[in-house]
Amino acid sequence: MAKFFNEMYTDGGDVARPHYDEFSNWLGQQSAETIARKRVEADVIFRRVGITFAVYGNDAGTERLIPFDIIPRIIHAAEWSVLEAGLIQRVKALNMFIHDIYHDQNIIKAGVIPAEQIYRNAQYRPEMQGISVASDIYAHIAGVDIVRAGQGEFYVLEDNLRVPSGVSYMLEDRKMMMRLFPELFTRHKIAPVDHYPDMLLDNLRSVAPVGVTDPTVVIMTPGMYNSAYFEHAFLAQQMGVELVEGKDLFVDDNAVYMRTTRGPKRVDVIYRRIDDDYLDPLAFRPDSTLGVPGLLSVYRAGGVTLANAIGTGVADDKSIYPYVPDMIKFYMAEKPILNNVPTFQCRKKDDLAYTLANLKDLVVKEVHGAGGYGMLVGPASTKQEIEDFRARVIANPEGYIAQPTLALSACPTYVDAGIAPRHIDLRPFVLSGKSVSMVRGGLTRVALKEGSLVVNSSQGGGTKDTWILEK
Numbered sequence: 001m002a003k004f005f006n007e008m009y010t011d012g013g014d015v016a017r018p019h020y021d022e023f024s025n026w027l028g029q030q031s032a033e034t035i036a037r038k039r040v041e042a043d044v045i046f047r048r049v050g051i052t053f054a055v056y057g058n059d060a061g062t063e064r065l066i067p068f069d070i071i072p073r074i075i076h077a078a079e080w081s082v083l084e085a086g087l088i089q090r091v092k093a094l095n096m097f098i099h100d101i102y103h104d105q106n107i108i109k110a111g112v113i114p115a116e117q118i119y120r121n122a123q124y125r126p127e128m129q130g131i132s133v134a135s136d137i138y139a140h141i142a143g144v145d146i147v148r149a150g151q152g153e154f155y156v157l158e159d160n161l162r163v164p165s166g167v168s169y170m171l172e173d174r175k176m177m178m179r180l181f182p183e184l185f186t187r188h189k190i191a192p193v194d195h196y197p198d199m200l201l202d203n204l205r206s207v208a209p210v211g212v213t214d215p216t217v218v219i220m221t222p223g224m225y226n227s228a229y230f231e232h233a234f235l236a237q238q239m240g241v242e243l244v245e246g247k248d249l250f251v252d253d254n255a256v257y258m259r260t261t262r263g264p265k266r267v268d269v270i271y272r273r274i275d276d277d278y279l280d281p282l283a284f285r286p287d288s289t290l291g292v293p294g295l296l297s298v299y300r301a302g303g304v305t306l307a308n309a310i311g312t313g314v315a316d317d318k319s320i321y322p323y324v325p326d327m328i329k330f331y332m333a334e335k336p337i338l339n340n341v342p343t344f345q346c347r348k349k350d351d352l353a354y355t356l357a358n359l360k361d362l363v364v365k366e367v368h369g370a371g372g373y374g375m376l377v378g379p380a381s382t383k384q385e386i387e388d389f390r391a392r393v394i395a396n397p398e399g400y401i402a403q404p405t406l407a408l409s410a411c412p413t414y415v416d417a418g419i420a421p422r423h424i425d426l427r428p429f430v431l432s433g434k435s436v437s438m439v440r441g442g443l444t445r446v447a448l449k450e451g452s453l454v455v456n457s458s459q460g461g462g463t464k465d466t467w468i469l470e471k
Helices: 018-028 032-049 077-101 115-119 167-180 196-205 229-239 295-300 321-332 349-357 383-395
Strands: 052-054 063-065 068-076 141-149 153-160 217-220 242-244 249-252 255-258 265-267 269-272 305-307 362-366 375-377 400-404 410-415 418-427 429-432 443-446 462-469
Touching: 018 068, 032 063, 032 068, 032 167, 068 077, 068 167, 068 410, 068 418, 068 443, 077 141, 077 153, 077 321, 077 429, 077 462, 153 321, 167 196, 167 229, 167 443, 167 462, 196 217, 196 229, 196 269, 196 429, 217 229, 229 242, 249 295, 255 295, 349 383, 349 400, 375 383, 410 443, 410 462
Parallel strands: 068 462, 217 242, 217 269, 269 305
Antiparallel strands: 052 063, 141 153, 141 418, 141 429, 249 255, 255 265, 362 375, 362 400, 410 418, 418 443, 443 462
16 A cells, blocks of 8 residues: 555654644544434534535435534645745636737647647637626636645645535535634634625725726525535625625616616626526527526626636646646746646546556546546556547547656544554635635545545535644
């Protein structure tokens, strides 16, 4: 079994790292009965509040709790400072890249990224070419997935710039820990995260269309059957803004309006949680009943701000991911603070040959995939699964990338058998508007199955509270 970095303990396995020392002592004083009781209490409260996610596929229509683990993931301030600087640098470069490809395309002209990687990308929207957006910001909310491997080095696993989700679980996990174990928050100086909704609202208001001084902000949801509907409703309530569906909005005289009991009200900023394809049936999918006819025309004219912008997905596609360090160097003349995971692009002949020869040792992903679907984890797959996936890659090599199977860091986690290490990742949320900002924390996801590296909730993963120690 590959050796992995343990977040709480040193290599010997019995000595807590300095920033975990006080928590480790507290944990050792808790009885198994106390912890079991607290776990049940958490489940009851989460279900009562409605903190669930919808399930697609064979169990479509059902809802599940995302398992919550009571052992937090703790990061000390010095490590967080590096992470924060790297994330802000990365998101700035990604926004510059998206603006560039829809305008002057300097990065293509310079030969840094092949033109076909942009124009043949399913998320590229030619309708956005030459369109100015407020403050030149496209990814107003970015969720960047971070993993830790080797001796504890941080790597960026992927960038989520379309409709990144999970921030509601970050906030609710913190509320739950404070409710269950208030004494821990008197013992530790933990950076707060509960002001995120205020930061998000300020960020969205800051990118209102030109001339709007008191913008009306709404959250646009596909509806209650969407897997992240709880989060849409939660954020609307926390920000004090309306939660709307496409049918609640209409376009008139180059503006977007919301239907209210007091008559139409103009909308200036839409935090949309709907994919590009469904936003406007006149511009994209004509069969969409989720969008607003004419929305794109208002957007192109600068009459409304969409967060995130249409066409943003071109920058979080896994085929573009390998070029992000080059973007940072090209646009900012800086060395990337955070490294990518080494990546093989199967569209390249040599990378494809290496991938096919080493499938059993690699993680292979669809470039448009998400949620842990459409991927092969070689070491955890059967020979038949590997051969089936080999055929898929050979049939469409441009549709896949491959990466080494990292020994992701692990954090002690309560499972049925007691406390055991489980692999984790981290999704911090970066807000871009007049400035770039983020709360000191993020969503830690944990793979609850022993040995599993897949942390996605849709694949049985859970979540932990993330503590950034301020001392």
